[in-house]
Amino acid sequence: MKNLLITGFEPFGGEKINPSWQSVLALDGQIGEYAITKLEIPTVFKKGAYAVIKKAEEINPDVIICVGQAGGRGAVTPEAIGINLMDANIPDNEGYKPINTPIIPDGENAYFSTLPIREMVEAINKEGLPAGLSYSAGVFVCNEVLYTLLHRFKGTKVRVGFIHVPFFPEQTDGSKPSLTKEQTVKALTAAIKTL
Ligand code: PCA
Numbered sequence: 230m231k232n233l234l235i236t237g238f239e240p241f242g243g244e245k246i247n248p249s250w251q252s253v254l255a256l257d258g259q260i261g262e263y264a265i266t267k268l269e270i271p272t273v274f275k276k277g278a279y280a281v282i283k284k285a286e287e288i289n290p291d292v293i294i295c296v297g298q299a300g301g302r303g304a305v306t307p308e309a310i311g312i313n314l315m316d317a318n319i320p321d322n323e324g325y326k327p328i329n330t331p332i333i334p335d336g337e338n339a340y341f342s343t344l345p346i347r348e349m350v351e352a353i354n355k356e357g358l359p360a361g362l363s364y365s366a367g368v369f370v371c372n373e374v375l376y377t378l379l380h381r382f383k384g385t386k387v388r389v390g391f392i393h394v395p396f397f398p399e400q401t402d403g404s405k406p407s408l409t410k411e412q413t414v415k416a417l418t419a420a421i422k423t424l
Pocket of ligand 1: 238241247249272296297298299366367368369370371372
């Protein structure tokens with residue numbers, strides 16, 4: 230049995246729920262040959278990434294997938310790249326709003342995801358659900374978590390990546406795209422089966 234650590238975020242930006250954690254929480258405890266460990270992490274710079282690293286040091290996962298909300302996106306989007314930049318439009322859940330600040334001052338400019346992101350997109354599409362590659366995880370906490378983890382696990386056997394998911398229907402008046410929890414869980418499950 231292999232180990233997958235999968236995380237979702239707490240709500241942020243005035244939302245009452247975060248579809249990333251709601252969906253992660255609803256995943257089966259075992260998918261294919263992976264035992265699934267689920268973790269909710271704070272939408273707070275540094276603390277979110279630290280929580281993932283701490284749990285990873287405890288359970289030695291083969292793969293880490295972080296899932297986050299991308300309100301306004303209409304598809305489940307595996308992220309291709311994390312960049313060394315924080316440039317927040319809104320404060321994180323502890324009021325920190327870094328502008329034009331590197332995540333790791335002497336770190337690489339960027340790292341590529343080490344997940345099978347193309348296969349994941351294909352697998353989700355095969356379920357009849359919308360998916361696409363994304364080449365920007367933004368410049369808020371999600372990108373910071375992705376970049377920090379790719380930096381931390383570079384050169385190790387641990388595969389690391391990030392998947393953004395749309396709003397749930399109850400988060401929008403219909404003017405923004407959404408996927409239900411059932412659809413999002415189905416998409417994440419299909420993605421995990423490509424590992
Ligand atoms: N989405 C935010 C941070 C937490 C989340 O779920 C982001 O895309 O940066």
